[in-house]
Ligand SMILES: Cc1ncc(C[n+]2csc(CCOP(=O)(O)OP(=O)(O)O)c2C)c(N)n1
Ligand code: SF4
């Protein structure tokens with residue numbers, strides 16, 4: 001299509017199921033990701049949200065940012081709550097207790113609520129095959145409680161519980177590959193996304209919601225507060241994460257990998273890392289080590305995508 | 309259909325859940341609850357019960373799935389015991405605080421460590437303050453009856469609180485008893501369909517489970533407290549209507565030869581029936597003893613309890629749980645607290661027995677009562693007595 005960039009934004013709904021006025025920090029990439037995901041999900045949805053930044057900023061009694069049905073209960077159980085919602089709706093429709101209707105059931109959680117404390121509940125819900133979409137908003141730490149490390153925090157990042165010090169480089173483990181864990185459950189749809197690529201994100205969320213059975217979308221969400229970067233960098237950093245190969249955008253459909261954006265020459269990881277205070281302390285050696293690992297991981301992913 | 313059949317209580321409970329036409333069951337197996345969930349899975353698999361059975365990966369997820377299910381307005385059931393109940397702990401508070409009418413059977417079990425699959429009330433006591441309505445049953449018929457009552461109470465729009473039905477692990481869950489199942493038409497009349505007032509649905513978006521800043525948390529919690537206390541009247545009314553239809557009457561505190569007795573024993577759960585045998589024998593020997601059974605554990609029936617014991621001189625409270633380092637058995641602590649301000653009250657003696665599945669026979673009860681009388685006359689340096697321990 002000609003003038004794609006001009007027309008497509010106009011096709012996006014002006015409705016904001018995730019209303020403005022919430023209390024997220026200035027320049028929050030996670031709030032942007034939630035906003036875009038909600039636009040893609042539309043009105044016929046029920047959202048179960050884990051404890052975390054997005055829950056806290058959106059629901060201080062007696063106010064709410066949610067114009068769609070929304071429930072928060074605890075930190076680690078969102079996938080299980082979604083299981084109950086999905087099962088409840090399905091059986092009541094079957095028994096004729098409520099009208100038949102296509103209602104999307106969506107679970108939302110942060111990286112902590114997903115890859116750490118909520119992993120068991122998520123694994124169970126995916127394995128049981130509930131018809132639901134799980135969206136992980138990955139800002140690479142427990143931000144709500146003050147920037148503590150999670151298993152999704154990248155190697156070398158300083159957080160309040162993986163501080164850089166005389167004898168520590170900060171986070172000493174490599175980021176847990178949550179999309180691969182989801183894909184290992186043999187669910188029909190897994191995707192990674194980033195709000196710096198808004199249409200790609202919305203397409204994927206919509207696709208996930210329309211997939212019968214479990215679908216998993218992992219969204220990199222820049223957190224200026226926790227990443228120690230200027231508040232106007234969320235979109236730029238998201239792009240750099242993709243362009244450096246640190247956070248590739250891909251889909252796994254029925255086990256087949258597809259790389260959505262490929263870059264013949266990846267930008268150096270330093271282009272991304274130098275803009276963030278959480279990596280400020282890293283030596284050239286460590287940066288080199290990270291560069292090597294990113295290149296290897298990217299090559300492996302590409303290989304899988306070629307194999308299909 | 310109102311014939312009496314001999315049936316294992318766990319199986320009977322599941323059959324009653326079927327009669328209640330439950331929509332969603334989310335459960336994780338643990339002894340001694342297993343027969344309940346196995347039979348429910350079987351009923352669903354055979355098409356005898358049109359419900360969603362969610363075989364969750366833990367009790368934490370069982371109760372969490374129940375939250376989601378109940379929030380859609382589906383009639384929701386689960387069952388657990390012991391460690392499973394503890395794993396649910398934080399989720400239990402959410403069910404009551406968010407006013408989600410889940411019904412749960414608890415086959416009461418001891419807590420690790422050492423591991424014990426056998427019955428006592430340690431699991432119950434640890435979830436005492438979770439805001440659930442908690443009812444104790446003594447025999448299989450009471451269990452079946454309370455399945456219907458529990459759903460009706462929980463889903464009553466003036467209540468909207470989760471309900472636990474307690475049945476002692478093994479001593480009650482695994483015994484075969486004669487049970488009368490009500491006709492389905494009567495059940496349907498007694499238990500109307502669940503009409504949750506504000507279910508999760510796109511037609512009318514609601515926000516559930518907000519976070520509360522200090523300016524509103526106290527109000528939210530006070531509303532919950534007022535609501536739970538007020539549920540007592542509705543529970544009593546439900547039992548009255550149950551009696552009108554089915555002919556069996558239940559009350560928050562039930563008595564057995566207790567009206568004029570000088571010495572009273574207070575129990576909770578299935579051991580009450582054994583205690584009655586002891587009371588009968590002792591009364592036959594001319595001893596002035598009676599029994600008080602606490603059926604409604606939460607909301608605590610202060611007035612009913614005070615009335616039931618006001619004429620006694622000695623009240624011996626039997627607990628099946630320890631409150632480590634505390635003032636005595638947990639039930640006894642509450643009984644003492646309820647009586648403290650009363651002008652006319654008995655001396656209260658605390659006994660702990662029957663933990664981790666250890667039996668209490670009628671002769672044990674006799675001994676407990678006799679020792680209790682001696683302590684109330686002579687006093688004791690102990691906060692409480694543990695019965696039958698080998699030191
Ligand atoms: C059982 C339990 N443990 C710990 C917490 C404290 N807690 C609340 S949110 C949170 C971190 C959330 O991190 P994440 O899931 O990554 O979401 P984010 O805030 O970063 O968006 C923690 C540790 C809790 N609420 N419940
Ligand atoms: S801490 Fe980070 S993720 Fe949380 S609201 Fe602020 S910017 Fe957004």
Ligand SMILES: [Mg+2]
Nearest residue numbers: 110111139141
């Ligand atoms: Mg996070």
